[in-house]
Amino acid sequence: MKQETKGGKTVIGSVLELVDLITLYVKKQAKSIVDQSITGPIGNAARKAAFMILAFSLFSLAAIFIAVGLFLFLVSITGYILAYLIIGILLTIAGFIIWRQARR
Numbered sequence: 001m002k003q004e005t006k007g008g009k010t011v012i013g014s015v016l017e018l019v020d021l022i023t024l025y026v027k028k029q030a031k032s033i034v035d036q037s038i039t040g041p042i043g044n045a046a047r048k049a050a051f052m053i054l055a056f057s058l059f060s061l062a063a064i065f066i067a068v069g070l071f072l073f074l075v076s077i078t079g080y081i082l083a084y085l086i087i088g089i090l091l092t093i094a095g096f097i098i099w100r101q102a103r104r
Contacts, residue, residue, distance in 0.1 A: 071083060071087065074086060074087070
């Protein structure tokens with residue numbers, strides 16, 4: 001007493017196939033929602049963060065080379081002892097200014 005549909009399938013087989021199709025559809029929609037709302041923005045943020053870290057690393061390296069070049073230029077003008085004293089005084093003044101700003 002099997003009940004068959006027009007295509008020759010049983011009703012239970014058709015229901016099982018429908019359940020499989022609905023499950024597959026729900027999985028695809030869930031994956032699409034996760035990709036659009038979570039994975040995509042996180043991937044973009046990670047990419048931006050990586051490029052920002054790289055850019056600031058290059059800026060830091062450039063600042064070091066510029067500082068060394070300026071120091072050597074100052075040494076060629078004044079000599080090592082005066083150059084160290086000038087740099088030390090400038091750093092002390094800058095530290096004092098930052099310290100005063102932090103206390104406010």
